[in-house]
Amino acid sequence: MCPPAHFQVTYSINPWMDPAKPVDTAVALLQWEDLRDRYRALGHTVEILEPVPGLPDMVFSANGATVVDGKVFGARFANAERWDEAPAHLEWFRAHGYTEIHEPEHVNEGEGDFTPTASWVLAGAGFRSSPAVRAEAQEFFGRPVIGLELIDPRYYHLDTALAVLDGDEVMYYPEAFSAGSRAVLARMFPDALLATEDDARAFGLNAVSDGLHVILPVQATGLVQPLRERGFEPVPVDMSELHKAGGSVKCVTQELRD
Template structure:
């Protein structure tokens, strides 16, 4: 890897499942044993942190806040590329309080030299971060989900800000409200995705741009396990405990799959990708410039 991945996580001390904004959320199950679930969530977050570190990443941890339990899913906080970050606008009232806190966090990263530029999506244009905007290093483009949480109008804002192609993918199922719940870009050029989450047009776009030989279809079981919602860098994949068949398929392609118990977070509709945000992702042009400057 040219750059050691730097991944943002949020301390889960204030995590709970207390409302429903997606079909996976189960506050009733959480409140059967809130203290026990919180202890389990803290242990699972620590296990994810360890798996990412052992895979070769550096993890930057920031605090959460009372009353904002979904801050533990910073993938939705912003889209980041080439040292530039554009902070989210959340569609659901329950998450809008996160915006100011994440904006402050990203401005602190800017002050520390971790980022060069920090802005926010225009008011009224909903866009929920890297959860709906996945960078494809092979094709040097973003795949961007819209139609559930993120607005179609956000696509042009993203393209203009980063000056890279943005490929729209309409999400048609409320169960897969962010692109990262049903779509994983792998370093070898493969796309793992769950077809029922997409329109026929979207499926055709994915196959057309990725090539059928690079498209891996996730099963119902894979999607329900939140295994598609995974972190990949190099040949390392960190994901919520995958079904055996999916793990074997990925290992056949040369990937090393690290399985983590993320059950408390799945009660809120999130997995490994949701719980992280890559802060030092670079396009090929920027990566080449960074390498030349370092020599």
């Protein structure tokens, strides 16, 4: 996780970002600290990436890399405003003993568009990451990479439209995907939890699950009971200040799958 010390919205690279709407950095920091503390209270270790001045979106640390089996697949951001985040992430990994690190040839925004399940790596494209990166990632990770096409600009990253709950169990918002990708998802995950538009719009799919606890935005009320019925324990948190830049729980959380 990376503290939102320099968080602000001074440009717009997704439909949620409006530089005319004020951002309260102090409130964003309090919300971020609450999420960090909840992870620790649940028994998880939280590593801290130091924020860099001039990179207001660095708080969205999920975008900086994808880690699977201890292998680090770096990011190559689509927008110039975020280009300098990628080397900052790779520097952290090198300093912390990671040796299998790949600097990508093709555009990808880390876990924003790469979502590992137990069996596959799901790969979103349509707004940020290049379809060409799928083969590159598959070769590096040695896992099947399944492409999914996003069609609604509000759900510009895969992690705004789909979340892994446990193993190969997922929840997703079907209308965020192309017809072909919806068919693929239905075939791969016939028992998936399907989110409503209201919960998708509330960033309810920008969630993090440890296999039991599902940390998700407090505004996504419609997902709480369905998750409980499946044996999960919802942990609602308020990340509303970060929503102004198009991100929530998952966007600020990069998972280190060592």
